[in-house]
């Protein structure tokens with residue numbers, strides 16, 4: 001959970017609940033994948049993070065989801081599980097379920113992900129082609145702490161004095177790994193070129209771990225059921241709001257981010273926070289479409305920036321061996337040799353993609369953006385409508 005996500009939860013008064021299942025990340029350590037040679041470290045500066053008003057946290061998605069579910073239920077929300085939608089009609093504002101039941105609503109929010117029902121319909125309407133070939137794939141697995149601690153090499157992941165994200169840069173591949181939440185297990189994600197093989201993630205992962213540094217290599221046998229996901233460069237939708245003005249699409253259905261990106265869930269949560277802020281001002285039905293179009297205006301540029309940054313980070317980490325890669329590695333090692341934090345920039349120096357992320361991506365406040373829109377536009381329109389109706 002990057003700071004731009006955690007700050008929303010904190011605004012909602014959930015800091016202590018979040019702390020009950022999340023671990024605060026204090027540092028990132030970057031090494032070469034093949035040898036483990038340290039390229040550098042970055043200790044998150046408390047002051048920089050305080051500026052962002054959030055924190056960098058590690059958590060299991062299931063814990064975050066459970067917290068959100070309990071809160072929604074506690075607020076009186078009805079959540080229906082096992083309710084597959086088979087058709088959406090924005091004009092009639094209806095959703096038809098697989099059971100045959102028809103639901104009718106004032107506004108419909110399509111949040112059914114990149115493989116859901118609404119995205120293909122909107123892509124076809126907007127004449128956008130879906131990506132057909134994956135560029136990379138990602139292997140992912142969890143390693144139990146109890147197993148890793150038995151191995152003299154792998155236990156080093158749990159031993160640092162501060163909770164650390166470990167990143168490994170390899171030749172056309174890279175790894176991101178970190179402890180999860182209560183530190184009972186270790187998350188392991190490996191990016192590699194897509195090789196087309198379909199059904200043997202365990203074999204593929206074992207193969208990938210043959211030529212890597214010892215701490216990671218020894219994790220291999222501890223991984224029992226890895227998964228593998230293709231990484232597509234899915235296009236974002238041009239229009240997120242249907243012509244009816246009563247149907248909007250959010251999350252990865254609207255703006256897909258490569259699988260496993262740090263910002264994936266943050267983008268969904270920011271979407272939710274902006275919608276919630278806008279709709280907190282709802283007093284007449286006619287505002288619904290205004291709010292949905294405002295939502296798109298606010299969110300589209302933000303998601304484009306984040307998407308470009310997340311894609312850039314994967315490419316940066318997985319750069320093939322080449323002169324640029326050597327320059328990158330040597331630059332990092334030179335900084336580390338002077339005891340400088342990796343992403344800190346010397347005056348006049350070029351900013352790394354990570355530093356760009358810290359400034360623009362972590363610093364963003366979704367709720368402030370929605371408040372600003374309301375003060376600059378929404379309120380004015382409400383007042384002009386009120387005076388037109390003589391009230």
Ligand SMILES: Cc1cc2nc3c(=O)[nH]c(=O)nc-3n(C[C@H](O)[C@H](O)[C@H](O)COP(=O)(O)OP(=O)(O)OC[C@H]3O[C@@H](n4cnc5c(N)ncnc54)[C@H](O)[C@@H]3O)c2cc1C
Nearest residue numbers: 084085112113116117140251252259260261262263264265
């Ligand atoms: C291996 C892996 C690792 C990841 N790691 C990270 C990470 O480290 N950090 C991070 O932030 N994100 C991570 N993600 C999240 C991911 O990248 C997505 O961006 C994120 O799940 C998108 O959220 P979403 O809510 O938009 O869509 P989804 O999570 O896809 O949710 C869509 C929901 O809609 C439901 N649905 C679909 N079709 C229908 C239908 N017809 N009727 C009813 N319901 C339907 C689905 O069941 C699902 O519950 C990871 C994902 C994967 C697969």
